[in-house]
Amino acid sequence: MAKIDLKSIPRFSELPAKPGKPAESSWGVFGDDDELGCLNFLNAEGVVEAARLVRKGTVFRLDTKINYATPPLFNRTPAKHTILSFESYGLLGFDDSLDNYNTQEGSQWDGLAHVGSPRYNSLYNGVKASEIKDGPTGRLSIHKWANKVVGRAVLIDVCKYRTAKGRPLNPLNSEAYSLADLKEALIAQGGELRPGTILLIRTGWMPAYLAASAAEKTAMAPLESLKACGIEATRAMVEWFWDNRIAAVGTDCPAVEPWPWDFKDEGALHYRTLCLLGLPIGEQFNLEELAADCAADQRYECMLVSVPINLEGGIASPPNAVAIK
Numbered sequence: 001m002a003k004i005d006l007k008s009i010p011r012f013s014e015l016p017a018k019p020g021k022p023a024e025s026s027w028g029v030f031g032d033d034d035e036l037g038c039l040n041f042l043n044a045e046g047v048v049e050a051a052r053l054v055r056k057g058t059v060f061r062l063d064t065k066i067n068y069a070t071p072p073l074f075n076r077t078p079a080k081h082t083i084l085s086f087e088s089y090g091l092l093g094f095d096d097s098l099d100n101y102n103t104q105e106g107s108q109w110d111g112l113a114h115v116g117s118p119r120y121n122s123l124y125n126g127v128k129a130s131e132i133k134d135g136p137t138g139r140l141s142i143h144k145w146a147n148k149v150v151g152r153a154v155l156i157d158v159c160k161y162r163t164a165k166g167r168p169l170n171p172l173n174s175e176a177y178s179l180a181d182l183k184e185a186l187i188a189q190g191g192e193l194r195p196g197t198i199l200l201i202r203t204g205w206m207p208a209y210l211a212a213s214a215a216e217k218t219a220m221a222p223l224e225s226l227k228a229c230g231i232e233a234t235r236a237m238v239e240w241f242w243d244n245r246i247a248a249v250g251t252d253c254p255a256v257e258p259w260p261w262d263f264k265d266e267g268a269l270h271y272r273t274l275c276l277l278g279l280p281i282g283e284q285f286n287l288e289e290l291a292a293d294c295a296a297d298q299r300y301e302c303m304l305v306s307v308p309i310n311l312e313g314g315i316a317s318p319p320n321a322v323a324i325k
Contacts, residue, residue, distance in 0.1 A: 004030070004040050004140035006195055007258070013238040021218040022117065024235065025276040026242070027125045035140050036126055037112055037278020038291040040248040042151045046196040054324050056173050058292040062200075062306075062321040063107040063313050066098075069284075071221040073254055089211050103142075103316045106282045109149075109248070109308055113140035115270045118263075124278045138313035145308045145317075147279075151247060153323060154186075156199050157291050158231075159204030161185035165230055167227055170189070171208040172220070174258040175202075176232040179240055189300045195245035198304050200323075202287045203229050205253035223260075230258040233269035249273070250282030250319070282319055299325065 009029060010017050018028040027126060030040045058111070072078050079101040086300050104110070113132045116123035123132070123140060131139040150305040158177050161184065162168055169175040186193070193199070205228050209217070220226050241249065255261060257269035265271075275278040294300045303324040308317035 003056075003281050004026045005218070006245065009245070012242040015162065022120050022237070022276060024272070026278055027276075030278075032125070034278070035112065035144055037124055037149050037280065038245075038247050039280065040198040042148060042246045043196065046151045047183060050150070053152065053301055053303050056325050057201045058293065058325045060293065060323040061325075062285045062287065062290070062323060063318055064117045064284060064286045065207075066106060068106050069221070072102075072105055072296060073221055073226060075221070076105055079105060090107060103309065103311070103314065103318065104283075105317055107279065107282070107286060109142070109250075109282045109306070109319050110270070110274055111140060111142040111145070111278055111314065112274055112278055112280070113138075114273045114314050117266070117271055117275045119266055122275075124275055127279075132315075134313040136312045141312060142308050142317045143310050143312045144316035146310045147307070149198070149248065149304075149308065149321075150318075151196050151198055151217070151304060152194065152300050153200055154191050154193060155200045155202060155287065155290060155294055155300045155302075156182055156185050156189070156191070157202045157294065157300070158182055158185045159173060159202050160291065160295065162190055171203060171205040171229045171253070172212070172227060173229065174227045174256050174260065175229045177203060177229070178232050179234065179237050182231065190298070190311075191300045193244040193246065196247050199241075199243065199246050199249045200285065200290075201231060201249065202233070202291050203251055205229055206284065206286060207288060218264060226254065226257040226259055228254045230256055230271070233257040233261065233272065235267075235272075235298035237269070238272045238279070241273070241279060246279065248280040248282065250285045250286045250321075252285050254283055256281045256283055285319065285321070292325060
């Protein structure tokens, strides 16, 4: 991991860093050929710092199981798991075959090739659609993150905070947690953000979905029918992320921002984060056990280790993530 001189990184109000780059973009900040975006805020020193947070040896898996959403959200096809026997070879043994698996089927990191700007007709750092392709030469590929996403994580349980204040929202509606909500919840937890923080945000969507009936889940599955909470898609929100040098943001809801969001809206959080800032966002994380433990010991920081799928040319990946306390 290369060390970044934080003093040389412009504040959000000073972006873009180079003439001709899009407004409020980090294009060129980490170099004209950069493909990691805010993951550049993670470094070896941060890994060592994160390791010092491990005191109990408790490990929390942040991925949901494959096919947890039944039927899958966003009109996706369910993955088919087949167990293959070696019996015909005279061997007692088995293999797996996983067909129709979509790397965004459940918990996922959206890679920087996932969404591009409609105004600039480009993805992060000016990468063009023609450069997104299968194999090792594909730009912005998820496999380039394979050993990068390790560091200190902070959980903001904004759902718990708002509920305790008597202001719960309905996670299964298209409602937004504000930046003020996040800041207040962080203060209430006694937490702080430092450069290189991997930010986890519990919105309460995941437990609400899991508690829904089979009929309700079926009704939520189509892209055009789903409604879900998220965090507000505002300039102030991404300014807060950038000026705190957040490396990545993972949430327990389907789209980070409230769903549905308007694909034509240039202010959508997906465009502001993935495309303009190069900030990875994660969706449908399982934060329940981690949140319960944080509430119990009042420590909302931990070491996070995430090893995205080593798929050359890949667009997204299950996080394959654990939080360690």
